[in-house]
Amino acid sequence: MDRLDIAIENMRALHYAHFCNIMPELVNRLSWSHKKIHEHQIAALKSMLRHAKAQSPWHAERLAGIDPEAITLADLAQIPTMTKGDLMEHWDDIVTVPGASRSEAEAALRNMRDQFYIWGDNTLFTSGGTGGRPGIFVYDWTSLALNWGGMCRSMETYIATLPLANGHKPRRLRLAAVGAELSAHGSFVVGRVFSNPFNQTQMLSGWRSVEQLIPKLNAAQPDIFSCYPNLIPALAAAAQAGDLKITPLLIACGGEHFPESSQKFAKEAWPATDILSCWGTSEAGGTFPCPLGDGFHISEDLVIIEPVDETGQPVQPGERSAGIYLTNLYNKALPILRYYIDDVFELDDKPCACGCIHKKVKQVHGRGFEKFQYRKTVVHPVTLQLAVLEQPQILEYQIRQTPSGVHLSYRSQGNADEGRLRCKLREALLSYGLGEPDVAVERVDQLHRTTAGKLKRFVPLLA
Numbered sequence: 001m002d003r004l005d006i007a008i009e010n011m012r013a014l015h016y017a018h019f020c021n022i023m024p025e026l027v028n029r030l031s032w033s034h035k036k037i038h039e040h041q042i043a044a045l046k047s048m049l050r051h052a053k054a055q056s057p058w059h060a061e062r063l064a065g066i067d068p069e070a071i072t073l074a075d076l077a078q079i080p081t082m083t084k085g086d087l088m089e090h091w092d093d094i095v096t097v098p099g100a101s102r103s104e105a106e107a108a109l110r111n112m113r114d115q116f117y118i119w120g121d122n123t124l125f126t127s128g129g130t131g132g133r134p135g136i137f138v139y140d141w142t143s144l145a146l147n148w149g150g151m152c153r154s155m156e157t158y159i160a161t162l163p164l165a166n167g168h169k170p171r172r173l174r175l176a177a178v179g180a181e182l183s184a185h186g187s188f189v190v191g192r193v194f195s196n197p198f199n200q201t202q203m204l205s206g207w208r209s210v211e212q213l214i215p216k217l218n219a220a221q222p223d224i225f226s227c228y229p230n231l232i233p234a235l236a237a238a239a240q241a242g243d244l245k246i247t248p249l250l251i252a253c254g255g256e257h258f259p260e261s262s263q264k265f266a267k268e269a270w271p272a273t274d275i276l277s278c279w280g281t282s283e284a285g286g287t288f289p290c291p292l293g294d295g296f297h298i299s300e301d302l303v304i305i306e307p308v309d310e311t312g313q314p315v316q317p318g319e320r321s322a323g324i325y326l327t328n329l330y331n332k333a334l335p336i337l338r339y340y341i342d343d344v345f346e347l348d349d350k351p352c353a354c355g356c357i358h359k360k361v362k363q364v365h366g367r368g369f370e371k372f373q374y375r376k377t378v379v380h381p382v383t384l385q386l387a388v389l390e391q392p393q394i395l396e397y398q399i400r401q402t403p404s405g406v407h408l409s410y411r412s413q414g415n416a417d418e419g420r421l422r423c424k425l426r427e428a429l430l431s432y433g434l435g436e437p438d439v440a441v442e443r444v445d446q447l448h449r450t451t452a453g454k455l456k457r458f459v460p461l462l463a
């Protein structure tokens with residue numbers, strides 16, 4: 001290791017120590033009352049608006065009519081909304097880190113050979129680009145710790161491994177995480193930074209095939225294991241077949257939708273394991289798993305999430321939104337205010353049995369942009385997946401739109417009923433009014449993944 005590597009190692013160790021220091025407070029916030037959450041939100045929002053007006057020329061112009069001292073949560077709709085396109089186009093005028101620029105960030109990302117710090121102790125994240133356009137995000141020192149700490153604070157087994165300040169004796173458990181390979185993808189960055197230097201998290205690549213992961217997991221024998229939900233059916237099948245021999249205490253899934261069918265596979269394969277899931281963003285993190293294993297809660301102390309319909313009007317709990325506006329209340333390096341994400345949210349309209357007051361998310365459904373559009377006919381591919389989900393032999397699949405139908409590629413254990421697949425897909429397309437749909441079904445050994453290692457389940461035809 002050269003001197004620079006040692007310096008960065010030391011910085012990561014300090015960052016990890018900082019993360020452990022703030023965890024007790026983050027855990028404590030899980031038992032806050034409504035009143036306490038709202039008081040905190042309004043104070044954090046005022047502080048963020050003051051900062052954005054003073055330090056970000058792009059926000060300053062847009063927030064000219066907003067008085068941070070007078071704002072209440074009821075006035076939220078007065079704050080103009082923004083998109084990922086706005087962020088990337090006006091990056092240099094939005095970022096508030098002195099000396100930071102998008103061109104310098106891009107150059108640093110091109111040359112990276114490990115996780116690194118930039119402009120002092122700031123960190124870069126890139127998003128997987130599944131929204132069609134990759135994003136670059138910068139986090140300050142404390143905000144990166146809040147992002148990760150906010151998401152894992154409800155996982156008691158994980159917390160038990162942390163050397164916390166209050167005389168707590170950490171449990172020495174083996175940790176493994178499947179995420180992106182060397183990149184600025186969040187899964188790689190937080191895996192690198194927030195790994196105990198004396199009990200390193202083993203990082204495994206989600207870019208490799210499941211067959212390559214199995215021997216590594218068998219050797220690692222993780223007690224705590226995190227991965228993308230799309231790997232679960234194949235890993236659970238390998239466990240059922242006796243090829244994968246691990247007995248984790250906790251499996252944590254995040255980064256994309258975790259279908260109920262996959263959750264069921266995981267429960268069957270590892271009945272004694274806590275299986276938790278959450279939804280997160282490169283923009284702000286945003287949720288933590290419900291400890292009861294049923295959905296997740298919004299980190300209301302760290303973000304404001306407003307589920308909205310197509311016209312930007314609020315959607316009530318219990319109903320599906322067209323998307324959300326996301327406000328990051330803590331990362332002042334890159335103010336993100338009412339930022340549109342087209343994830344379909346469904347908030348729970350009942351209080352959660354776990355007792356936590358933070359809003360409960362029942363489900364995040366397939367992404368809005370993944371609609372398949374055929375001239376005047378719009379098909380929601382989530383309906384098409386029903387044809388696949390009824391056949392448990394199918395481990396992984398991808399449905400691509402073709403000019404007059406769909407192409408399904410799948411990996412399976414044993415033979416799937418292809419005739420039935422074709423018939424069900426055709427019926428689903430006909431039900432939307434698509435005349436004479438063209439359906440192709442193909443069994444493959446390997447499915448194409450994005451650079452972040454995620455499997456894009458639905459691929460629309462590019463317009």
Ligand SMILES: [Zn+2]
Binds near residue numbers: 355
């Ligand atoms: Zn809960």
